Amino acid sequence: MTPLTNPQPTAVPAPVSAPAPASVIEETTRLLTEHYVFPDVAEQLTTLLHRRLAEGAYDVDGAEELAHVVTADLQSANNDRHLRLRHHAEPVPAEEGAAHLAAVRRDFDTSLGGVPRVELLDGGVAVLELAPMLFPLEWAAEPLSAALTLASRAQALILDLRANRGGDPDTVAFVCGHLLDERTHLNTMYWRAGDRTEQSWSPPHVLGTRFGGTKPLYVLSSATTFSAAEELAYDLQQLGRATVVGERTRGGAHPCEGWTVHPHLEVTVPVGRAVNPVSGTNWEGTGVQPDIPCTAPDALTRAHALALARLAA
Known part of the structure; x- marks a missing residue:
């Protein structure tokens, strides 16, 4: 009979202190x-x-409630949806942007690199779903290139961004490079740091094969x-x-950076704004208005029907 032994005590992590509102607000306003x-x-x-x-x-109960209340105040001036105090259930690193990057990497590893669906529908119409986000290009170039090259053989393409x-x-430009025939000016970013502008162009060359700039292309959108x-x-x-099919999008055109202000709280602050070379403006606050409005669940069926009709014509 094996003698009983006293189990070793399990180390219990030290609890994270509740956020001090004054400290969080002081750091948040400094970053703003x-x-x-x-x-x-x-x-x-x-x-x-x-x-x-x-x-x-x-003076609220815990970090999550503080994040909710402060975010509402941050967005009260101009409804900037990128400006927020984000709560993280797990403690986040103190380095700038580290909290966001860790969460992004987890999503990348569980979504086939951001391309969870490639499907051929009736009539030679392909569906390419990009979700849950457009990951950093150094990660996403390989899976995106493979999926876009596969879809390049279709007669029409539906890009699902719902x-x-x-x-x-940079990943936006990479995808556009596969959907256009030549290098094209896509967007101009104004950055507060250095009071400078930076143009975004589709690449002149792509990995794999282009779908190109002439075959029917539809983009599905939703309110999210x-x-x-x-x-x-x-x-x-x-x-x-x-042709954009679906719902008006959420309306956030300002790139942002994140800073940890408490082990469970991250402030995200927009540091630039987009200026489209065609419209001279962007989608901030208004969202992207669909060319063919319909509910998000109906968007794929609607776009498929549009593609078949156009191919038949």
């Missing part, structure tokens, strides 16, 4: 003042957050399509290259 692409709005929000702190509005919540502008996914839809729509 230094980085927000609209300095005048940053000044307004700094005044608002300090006033709300003094009124006790942030479940895509954003991502990397956001950020870089909206740019992809908007760029193709403004160029007259694609």
Whole structure:
């Protein structure tokens, strides 16, 4: 008979202290003042957050509730959906952008690199779903190139962005390169840092085979399509290259960066804004307006019917 032994005590991680509202607000307003692409709005929000702190509005129960209340105040001035205090259930690294990058990598590894669906429908119409986001190009170039090359043989293509919540502008340009015939100016970014602009162009050459710029192309959208996914839809729509089918998108055109202000809280601050070379503006606040409005669940059926009719004609 094996003698009983005393089990070794299991180490219990030290609990993370509740966020001190004053500390979180002080760091949040500092980041706003230094980085927000609209300095005048940053000044307004700094005044608002300090006033709300003094009124006790942030004396709430825990980090998640604090994130909710502060985010509502941050977005109250101009409804900038990229400007927020995000709660993370797991502790996040202190390095700039590390919290976001860790979550993105988990999504990449569980979504076939951001291309969870490639399917051929009746009539030679392919469906290519890009979700849950457009991942950093150094990760996504291989799976995207493989999927786009496979779809290049189709007679028409439906690009499904209904479940895509954003991502990397360089990846937007990469995808556009497969859907156009030549290098094309897609977007111009204004960055507050250095008061500079930077143009985005589709690449002159692509990995694999292009679908090209003449065959029918449809983009599916929903009310949750956001950020870089909206740019992809908007760029193709403004160029007259694609027909957008579905719902008006969420409306976020400002690229942002993230900073950890508490082990469970990350402030994301827009540091630039998009200017489309065709429209002279962007989709911030308004979303991308579909060419063919319909509910998101009906968008695929509607786009497939449109593609078949166009091919038949």
